[in-house]
Amino acid sequence: MEISGDRESVVPPWFPAGQSEASLASRNITKRVVDQLKTTGAEYFVWDGSLSGFGVRVRATGSKSFIVKYRAGVGRKAPTRRVTLANVGKVTPDQARAMARRIIGDVAHGGDPASERSRKRREATIREVAARYVAEYVRTHNKPSWATEVELLLKIHILPAFGATRIGDITRADVSRWHAGMSATPYGANRCLAVLRKMLSLAHMEWELRPDNPAIGVRLFPERRRERFFSGQELRAIGEWIAQAEREGAELAHFILATRLLLLTGMRFGEVAALKWSDIELSEGTIRLRDAKAGARVVALNTQAVAFLANARHADGCFVCGPGVGDIPLTKGSYHAFWRRLLRGSGVTNARPHDARHTVATLGAMAGGTAFTLRDLLGHKTVAMTSAYVARTVDPIRVLSEAVGNKVAAALTPSRESADVVPLKRARVRS
CATH class of the missing domain: 3.30.160.390 (Integrase, DNA-binding domain)
Incomplete structure (x- = not known):
């Protein structure tokens, strides 16, 4: 040997x-x-x-x-x-x-088998390579939420442009022109480029379908970070609409509960949609997220969030708001439809569900949160799930969570005099 x-x-x-x-x-x-x-x-x-x-x-x-x-x-x-x-x-x-x-x-x-293989590989189309990319990489290495988005970006943006192109024929100029054609939506264009670049990287490095990666060197569009959080008046308007929706019927109960959790905890939508009753310890006031975006972490629930969860129905299955709960499944698409309905009914404009997370971050900063406690409140970084660490960090995080919960609950409850909260001042916090 x-x-x-x-x-x-x-x-x-x-x-x-x-x-x-x-x-x-x-x-x-x-x-x-x-x-x-x-x-x-x-x-x-x-x-x-x-x-x-x-x-x-x-x-x-x-x-x-x-x-x-x-x-x-x-x-x-x-x-x-x-x-x-x-x-x-x-x-x-x-x-x-x-x-x-x-x-x-x-x-x-x-x-000359190598030359023959090389010729056949160069003849493979981007559509064929994309199918291999999804089967061998996306569905096994990516989180389900990102895997779904990757397949959507391939279907809507990448395959219509390059599907019939042979893998050996696509050039950097082709990729650059395609990316430039999406300049009106820089964030989306950059996500599409990231997907194409990863697929071509596998084609080059792992599958040896071409000698290089033509997406390398294509410059990303600048992305301006959008800082948007809800004012006290907007939270009151949202609270009034939620109260009215609850009086009209229970078919939207899981959508309303999801909205309250977003506003009270700052959790990501994917975390709320995947939340199971087995993840929640109401007696401790904690949620243990085992597969969060930034790694496993503990969410400290404030009193208001505990109360809403305690009153929610447990008989619909293992999920709190997700699969099997309610007549209309809670998905990213269905929640965005609900969110548009909420905005129309409340009169709030130019807002996304993720802005609830910005709001929690802003209120937390105003309540005296440090960079460390805000990081743990929002789950920005992987945290080792040891009992000693939880004992050390959950209590101060809960204090911060309570302060945020009190402000949000006061604004969401129109009947209370305390709903007249002081307008929020801008606090730059990454969420």
């Missing part, structure tokens, strides 16, 4: 002490040998001791694949080709060795 890097023979640090490369030259590639191959921080190759050209490629990332190497022609001046047979784990070493023998036999009869 021979070990080599791209340009020169190397002995990786995982070799047994004192064991030379020459002493391993007669060993064959087996499952045990492959399992022992470790990441060294640089790409290297391990060649079989009995079948010339058959080997394992270990990337700097640690991924492993079976390969076969040969010369396309006669003599030492003939170009060297490498063909990836399969990823380690997809086939056994013996199966990969049999595949390598077939390719070596083809080469002996004048074939």
